[in-house]
Amino acid sequence: MPALLHRPVQFLLRQLRRAAALRSLVRTSEVAIVLLAALTGAAVGLLAWGMGMAAHGLHALLFGIPPGMRLSAAGYIPDWRLLLVPALGGLALYGLNRLLKRWRPKAPVDPIEANALHGGRLSLTDAAVVGAQTILSNGVGASVGLEAGYAQAGGGLASKLGLFFALRRGDLRVLVGAGTAGAIAAAFDAPLTGAFYAFELVIGGYSIGALFPVVASAVCAVLVARALEVKGYAVETLATGPVDNELYPLALLVGVLCGFSAILLMRGLAVTERLLARAIPSGALRLMLGGLCVGGLATVSTVALSAGHGALHLAFVTETPARLVLLLMLVKALASLISVASGFRGGLFFASLLIGALGGKLFAGLVAMVLPPGPDPLILSLVGMSAFGAAVIGAPLAMTFLTLETTGSLAVTGLVLAAVAVAGLIVRRLFGYSFATWRFHLRGEAIRSAHDVGWINDLTAGRLMRRDPRSLPATMELAAFRQAVPLGATAQVVLLDEAGRYAGIVSVPEAHAAPPETATLAELARHRDRVLLPGTNAKNAMALFEAAEAEALAVVDGPEKRVLGLLTEAHLLRRYGEEIDKRRQEETGIGPA
Template identity: 55%
Template sequence: MRTLPRRSEFGLALAGAIVGIAAGLCVSVMTLIARTMHMIVFQLEPGVRLSGTTVEDKTLMLAAPITGGALLGLLLLVLARWRKRPLVDPIEANALHGGRLSLTDSLIVAVQNLVSNGFGASVGLEAGYTQVASGLASKCGSKLKLRRSDMRILVGCGAAGAIAAAFNAPLTGAFYAFELIIGAYTIVSLTPVVVSALIANLVARFLSASDAGIDVGSVGSIVPADYVPALMLGAICGGLGILLMQGVALVEETARRSAIPGYLRPIIGGAIVGLLAMISPQILSGGHGALHLNLETDVPVFALLSLLVLKATASAISIGSGFRGGLFFASLLMGALIGKLFSFAAPYLGHASLEPASYAVVGMSSLAVAVIGGPLTMTFLALEITGDFPMTALVLASVITSSFIVRTLFGYSFATWRFHLRGETIRSAHDVGWIRNLTVDKLMRADVRTAAADISVADFRNAFPIGSTQRVVLTEPNGRYAGIVLVPAVHGNLVENKEATVPVRHLAEHRNDVLLPTMNARQAVALFDQCESEALAVVSDLISQKVIGLLTESHTLRRYSEELDRNRREVSGEL
């Protein structure tokens, strides 16, 4: 079984099919649990969406998010003592860890997501779906002992199956994996990812046929004049997406700087969400019911604008205060609201003939791509929602505009922006973990030639004749690094006998330029370039500076090029 996926694409596709079944089951089970929690907590009738109904008991709407915040805070308190390392999501796992994802961590994220969503926090379940499905895929890949590139593909299969099952949209799920989880589209990854998305969607529809994605109704006909307002709507959504992401970051930063303990923040956030829900219950949970309610009915401008502001505030407060979840569906809802608001102004911007539902589709895709990323993902979502190719072309134009605005003015999607706030430098799921694994301690030579910095030039010449070695690292009596000298320079620079008594330290170079064993190849190359040196000493740390090795620029560049080429061949399927 381990040999089959390593040696043939059929084996990897078979593994993707198994992951797709698991993803479909995960989505169905988590959806059932969340809906059951909504029914019990908010006393709903069976089949009723939380954000699409009116909860008569205002006290219940206030108390439920507070209770969820208390439960989540208790869970955070336990995790702070039991599991101190940060929880890794599929994007980070594929970018930095070669697809290695803890299944235990994934289950913890899913429980947190269910508690948050089940008690009404303004977050969706998509983060939990993709986390558990990808965690199962990674576990499966570990059991099969897959190569790094195949492991990353299998994690993408898990995420693809989860999104496909959640939205009844296999193409959306597949391109979600390509653009956001794997970071690239290749022929090798096409078959397993698409197979996983298709099978996961079939499994989810078999188990819960009523959860069939988003229905927007008729979108009307498209004429060339409609592209101008659609492009303007894309630009607006790009700007608003940036504001939303910065709003979440502002809430998180404010909470971090406050004296409020981490386990109490969800309670305060839940109280604020509960107060907002007393104004409009449509801000609760992911927003499925609210989306269909606002798409199917004519809503006044003020009501749409109020709900947009309330939902954006509730989502930022929920995530910023510690509730676990994502902005995928929230961004779709807010984008649809922006689109319907824009439809009131569209007639004044040109000869536009679009229906309000069409602007809602354009808006939801444009805001979602601004926040989540993945232009083709959101374009295919519009295609699978509407089944209309002219509409899809219009959405593509708007989505590209929104994506361009965000990349130019901001540079991040929501997931990579949160990594940036944590100190990471990744901007996508493209595999950069191999660069971090190619560290100086793996590249250096440990058999470095050393000499005391205080010996005379004459003694140095006797100890290191020409041809014995190229470079010698000088050390202080306590073993501290003192610089590097070139043996030919020592022999050729001083010819007078009176200068032969000078300590060799006077010829030392790069006294303050050293490499650390934890630096990666890219950082080492940058330091070589900055110092204009062909070789640098490697020291244990910056305090004691004990010499442990020597690294040359030529060897670093050769090994870096070899790994880069190997990674390219893995992605293209040559390995």
């Protein structure tokens, strides 16, 4: 029997050695990580094609529209379909959610959350869950886009590959950003937009080291999507006219209006969600009524349905009276609020582009009434699209590059950049969140960007403490203490009461310098009520040290106050500084190979 097992075991060992060598090569080679990102981008382009085809297939099947037609631009759909399909689709989504919850009870982790808190660790199972939910939500006509599913799929695939090759924390975060860059680039047929979406939202900053993997993924995803003729979120518009300098004040004003409107939309979503949850406790009924409301809005205009690709194209290429534009904008905004608040899965990415484009067009119409003939409505539609999108999504440069890749006009891009900067500044100063980070805030997560803060939570008092501190009874006489603990033996001693619980800390030099009338150690005990828990992170621990004005604090197990260890402020600050330096090296690409 040993002879029979010898060859298979040797073969297995050889394969393991080869896999280990391959992992080592990828971990230490920047070129290998770029190739891995390119492979991820190609796979994400294929996934975008599959998800888009599934959603469009549902549109054609359920609403009876021709396969090549966009749902939000459909000329005629029977009212019974408009009302019935989203309502029954809500029930179907509730059933799917129940099934998925049994299979995957944990809530999916978003790529932004994964990079901020978990060092880029994402699950492919989460990608499958979010993908199924977004395809069904979009397919039954809810006013949500597929961008959440695309980004989840790209980030999940990238994370899985990175974990297989045991990438370092910083490299894994970049690879997750590259995966989402490929997803957005394939969806919009816009590699620059996808790349800067990753830099601004998923990675949390731009660096030379992150540039090459992100661009490789975005370009490869777009090439695959074009080869498959993906019917994604490509923004189609007419050629713009000349841009006058007089348009810059109008563009800045559009940016101001978009900033305030975006804050209103995001706060309105939170209020709507809270009111619906209180008024309709049943998740099934809430989804069904939400779908019914969206269907009712769709009887006014099909702009309420799905993400709104067709409606955005029509907004660019058709002339529409100002009153009708206002009606369409309100219908889309209400449909989006109700869809997300009632529980349909998806994002406001494309909906915000459509609302902003309609808002820019409405603004141009109002200016034309006052000062005829007024500005070019197409130009202000593009300005509104990008400014409102940047205000909601939180990616100003990505939205600016979307306009550039859509129009090819640097002059229009200058107007857009000015409006985007104003809208982003207003949201940043008066609100402080993008749509994604606002949703995290409502869930109780203190995340305002994808900057890596997860390591702070990993750097806990339980990991940093000294596990064998010197401890003595608090009732011990001072003379006996001086004999047992001479000067220089240790700096602090933990005191315990009769039950073995924490009773304070005594400084050894202070005990040796105490006056003769001091009888026991208990009289010298300090920080009796100031302790750390094992899960206290580095940031909170530093705040406790500062509040207590202490050089060392005990780490206890909770209410029982059993001493687990001792943590000094000097050691905490040193380890905190080392971790900050490590993160800075990863972000700038100057870390050790």
